[in-house]
């Protein structure tokens with residue numbers, strides 16, 4: 001395939017990511033401390049207030065998936081006793097350590113100074129960091145975020161998180177960084193976050209237009225990059241989202257669709273989909289192409305909500321810094337129970353006038369996947385729109401069957417056509 | 428089958444006791460629990476899933492806590508597969524099957540304790556599928572400081588108590604909880620006595636029997652189970668059973684989805700005495716008596732924080748403590764090796780496995796690992812593996 005055509009915002013993001021990796025790999029020269037932490041429920045603003053850098057094992061796994069390295073890493077981890085059944089992010093990460101622990105910039109990853117285990121929405125996180133702790137022997141700070149099992153958070157949950165922040169996480173980070181906690185620095189970062197979050201939400205909501213100027217899944221994973229990772233709370237993130245917003249606004253003004261990896265504007269949109277679940281990374285472009293070849297654009301997705309559900313109104317709040325971090329952690333998509341996920345997806349299908357819900361079920365991700373068939377049936381029942389189910393994996397190339405996925409998608413689009421013809425006849 | 432073994436009067440042999448337990452274990456219509464409910468108008472049954480639930484609260488509410496551990500190998504899963512894709516362990520789908528086939532239609536409430544993401548999501552499915560059944564996802568703390576995790580947990584227990592009060596329409600007093608705690612303390616003591624007896628004289632208390640005794644106990648009233656445990660101990664001690672040249676092993680990794688009974692038997696038939704295990708941990712989850720004075724909710728919370736087993740659904744705050752519990756248990760039970768037996772696709776067990784096994788290696792404890800499903804039919808490979816393992820221990824240890 002030819003070189004992917006990148007939009008200006010993508011280039012900007014690429015620079016930001018490269019800068020962060022350089023900062024991480026040069027920590028021995030700069031003296032900066034590095035944390036490892038997870039995407040959902042991450043406490044980036046808090047880390048920023050201590051001057052600690054943020055390295056995200058999931059993102060490293062994704063990077064290695066897209067660069068076709070994860071397959072070998074996974075085999076390496078399985079050779080060393082990890083089961084073929086568990087989350088492939090974990091194995092890609094652990095296998096990478098076994099093979100020299102080299103960052104995408106070609107330099108070795110330094111050992112983290114702290115593992116900040118923000119335990120939100122996924123059980124695997126807990127064991128993943130126990131495994132890393134065994135390797136790095138560095139301090140591990142656990143922030144336990146209770147699951148919203150009854151569909152909402154409670155005061156007790158929030159108080160529990162705030163208490164952990166005050167008594168475990170903040171003192172722990174003070175110790176690791178040697179920096180005294182300064183609530184005003186945290187407030188400043190939270191203020192920055194809220195600004196960027198406003199622009200992100202504006203971008204995601206453009207999916208309601210026809211044609212949609214965005215792809216909320218394949219394009220969406222780029223849109224959420226800075227805000228879900230090491231940049232939320234920074235001025236760079238604000239600038240990125242302003243640039244992204246302008247880019248999308250320009251397409252809205254021109255009545256254009258999003259740019260595809262081969263550079264064309266995807267304006268001839270035949271099907272509008274809501275997608276649930278993470279994408280496949282090892283065959284990302286091939287997967288994406290299957291959609292735009294058929295004229296399918298994704299207008300909303302749940303994956304773009306794993307690191308925060310800003311579209312439902314949440315903003316980081318500098319006036320209530322710790323409570324706001326607690327609310328953020330509680331509200332990440334996979335920390336919400338199944339009935340809530342059904343409500344959200346149903347609302348997306350309706351608000352974004354989608355033709356239906358497509359589920360990409362990830363083999364090794366129970367957090368997203370357990371029970372997705374029921375989600376599909378419920379959303380179908382409530383919206384009257386057809387759903388479809390495909391199975392792939394995150395970063396294990398053994399579990400991406402292009403022919404299978406393509407077949408499923410084609411029959412799904414036929415189903416949508418039939419439904420439309422039926423509706424037209426009935427009208 | 429609603430007759431309760433009257434162990435107070437009837438001198439019972441292990442065979443009789445175990446036959447009774449086996450019948451309850453085999454009965455996927457839960458006839459005994461239905462009978463318990465029907466015996467007194469207004470009684471309610473509350474189901475709970477593995478690995479740990481505060482049974483004292485359910486009992487104090489006047490309800491029967493009913494342990495639900497999937498459908499085992501005796502139930503064909505037809506509907507459950509329409510809810511879960513293939514790469515997921517079997518317990519949630521067979522639990523769904525139990526639900527949609529009406530076998531749990533007498534269950535008034537369901538508690539889904541935190542184990543992993545699968546059970547977490549299952550709790551939401553239950554809310555959608557059975558909107559008229561009171562159901563609760565019950566989160567346990569991963570912070571074990573009484574001032575932090577303890578305060579949170581006490582409030583969660585209080586919320587559970589209120590939920591149960593709404594379900595039953597009756598107030599649960601502190602004294603009600605204290606009385607239940609006392610009964611469950613008796614239960615835990617007897618349960619420990621049975622496991623200790625097994626560790627001392629495993630030929631007198633085969634694990635297949637102990638397992639049935641414990642599984643049945645999670646489906647009956649605690650006082651009845653206490654009588655049954657005492658009766659079993661007396662009967663097993665009195666019986667003369669031949670001692671074989673078996674190796675003593677511990678089984679770990681089986682805390683949630685249970686292996687088929689035949690697998691448990693196969694390990695024994697392969698020349699292993701199981702002297703320590705984590706099958707259906709519920710009634711061994713707390714390792715000490717819970718105080719019956721003071722605030723009972725706090726007592727339950729503290730017992731969880733300070734005196735509960737190490738298992739994969741709990742975080743281990745200090746690296747150096749990881750696996751320590753297992754090694755101490757192995758030593759206490761004088762096990763010569765460990766079989767790490769996990770359900771296929773079980774994240775908690777499989778992610779923990781490399782860490783626990785590494786610690787076992789460091790401690791010089793031989794181990795093997797295999798996977799199963801609750802409906803695994805092929806026992807031959809497992810028997811061979813366990814047999815070879817037993818032989819190697821005999822030869823080299």
Ligand code: SF4
Pocket residue numbers: 058087088089090121122123124125364365366367368394
């Ligand atoms: S199980 Fe799913 S949510 Fe958890 S780390 Fe893996 S991919 Fe992420």
Ligand code: SF4
Pocket residue numbers: 516517518519542543544545546683684770772773774775776
């Ligand atoms: S068997 Fe394992 S993966 Fe399945 S529900 Fe139980 S703990 Fe979770």
